[in-house]
Amino acid sequence: MCKSLKEKFLNKTAKVCVIGLGYVGLPLAISLAKYGYEVFGIDTSKDKIKSLRNGKSYILDISDKDLQDVIHKNLFVGDDFSILSKANAISICVPTPLNKTKDPDLSYLSSSIEKIIQFIKRGTLIILESTTYPGTTEELITKTIENNKKYRLGIDFFVCFSPERIDPGNKKLDIKNIPKVIGGDTSNSLELGMIYYSSIFNEMIPVSSTKVAEMTKLLENTFRSVNIALVNELTLMCERMNINIWEVIDAASTKPMGYMPFYPGPGIGGHCIPLDPMYLSWRGKTFDYYNRFIELSNDINRNMPRYMVQNISELLNRQEKSIKNSIIFLIGISYKKNVADLRESPAIEIYRLLEEKGGKLIYHDPYVPHCKINGKTIYSQNLTKETIKSADLIVITTDHSNIDYPFIIKHAKNIFDTRNVTKLYTNQKHITLLGNLYE
Ligand SMILES: NC(=O)c1ccc[n+]([C@@H]2O[C@H](COP(=O)([O-])OP(=O)(O)OC[C@H]3O[C@@H](n4cnc5c(N)ncnc54)[C@H](O)[C@@H]3O)[C@@H](O)[C@H]2O)c1
CATH class of the missing domain: 3.40.50.720 (NAD(P)-binding Rossmann-like Domain)
Known part of the structure; x- marks a missing residue:
């Protein structure tokens, strides 16, 4: 046979x-x-x-x-x-x-x-x-x-x-x-x-x-989850110490051996990184083995969207505004750049949490014309001068390559960039980078 x-x-x-x-x-x-x-x-x-x-x-x-x-x-x-x-x-x-x-x-x-x-x-x-x-x-x-x-x-x-x-x-x-x-x-x-x-x-x-x-x-996906969690945690630490984590990562990446860069962000998503390590952890428990690395990484990564919400609250506070009734415009709703996949997307979690606190949320995503959040269908807004100007805060949640970032920067009141996609323009006063809140 x-x-x-x-x-x-x-x-x-x-x-x-x-x-x-x-x-x-x-x-x-x-x-x-x-x-x-x-x-x-x-x-x-x-x-x-x-x-x-x-x-x-x-x-x-x-x-x-x-x-x-x-x-x-x-x-x-x-x-x-x-x-x-x-x-x-x-x-x-x-x-x-x-x-x-x-x-x-x-x-x-x-x-x-x-x-x-x-x-x-x-x-x-x-x-x-x-x-x-x-x-x-x-x-x-x-x-x-x-x-x-x-x-x-x-x-x-x-x-x-x-x-x-x-x-x-x-x-x-x-x-x-x-x-x-x-x-x-x-x-x-x-x-x-x-x-x-x-x-x-x-x-x-x-x-x-x-x-x-x-x-x-x-192993491959647990490695990713653990390293993303490590860099996410270092981001929170660097923020308190007023050190730009992105610059640190760029500098560390010049080491020709023994280092590979992972980047912080608003959380992990998709059908792999948030899920696969949990399969391993679950299996380990049936052998009476508790995998601390996996559980800790999962905890850190899953809490990133809540941490983003805290940052957003702080940034609005500086403008003497609260989340409640502020117009918050999320750029990118899929879980990572250049895909339409919404599974476990941290942007959706951020949207949901902000809306629960009374924020007026809108989003733009070239790959996701509409989606369902909190039981209601919402639609991607066009990126116009008016929509950008109307927002109290723009939050770059997913760094799609086909978004006109200079256009957003030109017209936005305030930007919170969780992906460092505006790195070419970071000297602009109204852009705040993840990890740089207290600069
Ligand atoms: N998406 C990725 O990047 C990726 C990468 C590597 C591995 N994986 C793994 O591959 C597997 C599939 O992931 P995916 O992203 O392709 O999922 P998906 O949801 O995109 O596709 C799964 C498909 O299976 C269909 N389906 C569900 N139950 C079925 C059944 N009983 N019979 C026939 N069809 C059925 C669904 O309708 C869907 O079209 C998962 O285990 C995932 O962890 C995914």
Whole structure:
């Protein structure tokens, strides 16, 4: 079985499936289709399926043309899971969020696995791409299939974990150029996974198990979370000491070894950095291990939006104003620059907190024409002389590249720049940088 599957990957006759067509699954499905496989994309969102079938991409990094080149030719999308019975390989790219108590919510993954069990045939390779704690692939996929289907691992089916490392909004990185880590639950699973994914990724990095591959992804994102928290905390400290943290970071970045810069900001967002370390922390607790670094970093990073609100209150106070009834104009509402993704966006948290205190909030975001905050739909304002002048305070929450910052600076009464995007103009009196409140 393993041999015939190998041949199907090598001669491109494999039929492959991607479950979950979001930021991770859609680029993967398109790459596989461009390579020449017949690809079935499955998503539970009817709106997304409709949009894809009409050749309209909902992800900024994927152009309509990229999609139109393959859709209805060798990429077919739908919400019918019975297509899984035709697949030689299945990649799972569904969300792995946290629940209300900040524990892993594996319900999307579990429901995908239920469907896989219902429909797969012998000889299928399954690759999990969703980020999760070490042990998930083996416990939730391999064991569940063994128990329910009585298939033998490494003979009747094959399982790998291969974490996704895309960086949405980063035009310099094409997914094929990002080295792809992969671990298998058996050596022939790994061999098949390597052959399959080598067709679209230039460099494969095999590791000894699915657990190692799962842990690799969590190490990467925990590293980011901890370092962002460190620089956020140093920012608060520098502010008291009247030292410009941005200048410190620039100077430290000239060190050719042993240092890489991380930058402070209004908080962390997206579907990775705020969530992934919590998966690891949760898993650690089941082994009676309490991960202090992760919990502390999470605490610092999650409190940054509240800290921004304190700063905003202070800045308005200097103008003898309060948050209540002041017009506060947020520039950028997505969680990071050059993306439309709102998940866990600190800008939304800041908006919500300020509105609760009676502020009159407006926002501008070229990528987010409207969104829902506190249960009501709000719309991006145009960046005009009038809207800028009307604001008591402009807060730069997300540093999108296509915003006319000199225009804002020219017309604003006061600016609070949480991203140091106005660095070229910091000598202007009405701009306050994060970390520089008491200058
Ligand atoms: N976004 C990133 O930058 C990024 C990077 C690396 C890893 N990841 C990980 O990849 C996984 C997916 O993240 P994403 O950002 O692509 O999420 P996403 O929300 O953009 O996409 C997930 C898609 O899965 C669909 N879906 C949900 N349940 C489903 C089901 N049972 N069957 C079929 N489709 C279903 C949703 O409708 C959605 O379109 C997560 O585990 C995430 O942590 C994300």
